[in-house]
Amino acid sequence: MFSTLSNTGASICLLDIRTIAVAQLHRYETWLGPAEVARYAGFVRQLRRRQFLLGRALLRASMxxxxxxAPESIALEERPSQAPRLLAPAGGPYFSIxxxxxWVACALSGTTRLGLDIELRDSGRDVLALARQAFGAAVAADMEKLPQEERRKAFYQRWSEAxxxxxxGMDAGACVNLAHAELSIVLCSAAPLTHAPALLLSGLASD
Known part of the structure; x- marks a missing residue:
């Protein structure tokens, strides 16, 4: 799946967590380290628990x-309010989840630091009000001129890039938007990518 990684500079793997059976979750729980297990146990909402577990499983499977x-041999260090750090194997790729x-997603690159964000576009949100709060009145005024669906896409693209x-961890660098029917997907890299990142669906067995 990641055979083209060295040529493209980065790949993104995307998973719809609804495709993973509940009975399969125990297998992925055994991949977690002690600190991850403790954090996982602390989530109250089932959706957030599945997002965390399957995000870490997708990262390990892809890496x-x-x-x-073996995915279970990949060790991650939990860091409060920060992305996890790769402990083993040494010299592994840059990643972002x-x-x-x-939906959960992870991006990998062997050459440059990454920042990935995905956002499910919610048709029920007042994106103009959110734009005023997050980006200011001028940006919101520009968005208001757009047709409703384009306005929503523009808001989420800007939000994802931020x-x-x-x-x-930097304002510089290059950012790429990837097309998806439900999601706004933006990948930023410290160094420009030689090609558009590959967007790979699935990544975990569904049975």
Whole structure:
């Protein structure tokens, strides 16, 4: 799945968590380290628990395939209010993970730091009010001129880019928007990618 990673510079794996049976979750729970288990146990909402577990499982499965190691051998360090850090194997790829609604995603690169954000576009949200709060009156006024669906897409694209840049940890760098029917997907990288990132669906067995 990640055979083209060295050529493209980055790949994104996207998973609809509704495709994973409840009976299969125990297998992925055994992949978690002690700190991850403690955090996982602390989530009250079932959706958030599944997002966390399957986000970490997707990352391990994708990274394991890239490095040709067992997913359960990949060790991550939990960091409060920060992305996890890769402990083992040493010298592994750069990565970023994100979740929204019933989707989780991870991005991997062997060459550059990444910041990934996905957002489920919610037709019920007042995106103009959110734009005024997040981006200011001028940006909201520009969005108001757009047709409703284009306005929603523009808001979520801008929001995703802001979140992806935050995860990257820098205002500079290059950002790419990827098309998806339900999601706004933005990947930012410290160094420009040589090609558009590959968007790969699934990544975990569904049975």
């Amino acid at each position: 394991g395939e890239m490095l040709e190691v 994100s979740h929204s609604g019933h 979140e992806a840049r935050y995860k990257l």
